[in-house]
Amino acid sequence: MKRMVSIFAAALAAMTLLTGCGAKQPAPETTPAPQASVSMYDLSEAMRSAWGSESELAYVSSSDDNAAEELAYVTETDYEKVDSFFMLYAADGSKSADETVVIRMKDEADAQTAADTFSAHVKSRKALYDVYAPELAAEMDGAVIFTEGSFAVLIVGGNAEAAREAFSDFIGK
Secondary structure (H helix, E strand, C coil): CHHHHHHHHHHHHHHHHHHCCCCCCCCCCCCCCHHHHCCHHHHHHHHHHHHCCCCCEEEEECCCCCHHHHHHCCCCCCHHHEEEEEEEEECCCCCCCCEEEEEEECCHHHHHHHHHHHHHHHHHHHHHHHHHCHHHHHHHHCCEEEEECCEEEEEECCCHHHHHHHHHHHHCC
8 A cells, every 4th residue: 555655656746747847838829809909988989079970979888787778779789799889879869860879799790780780770760850850861861881890880960971981090990
């Protein structure tokens, strides 16, 4: 029995010594995808500045307690597939149709599906404005919807093309 314990102790000591002898491999460097490192708040500010909306804008984001419910107002996108989002919209919808929605999806393959749902939102809002504020309905006709990598974007009102350019500049495209 003593001999078995001695052999086991010797084997354990040898294994311990050998594990320190190999060349250490550096941990592989992992770099997050550029879009994953984009600050959604900073992006919203860059787009707001370029957009030029004169309306008082409300801000909603994925950081809010009721984020899933807020996002459901503009898209039927499965919230489990959303990484983060923000919305800027006219605080008084009776005076302005201004609205920007940016969704960063967890999987780039889902960005187009999210963008496709924006068309239904725009159509619904246009129908509402046709009845209650016809002067704002035309703004919905100029809605800009696009995807860029894992992002789906909707811009209504203001200078939509300038906001789109600010978006692309900010994410480095």
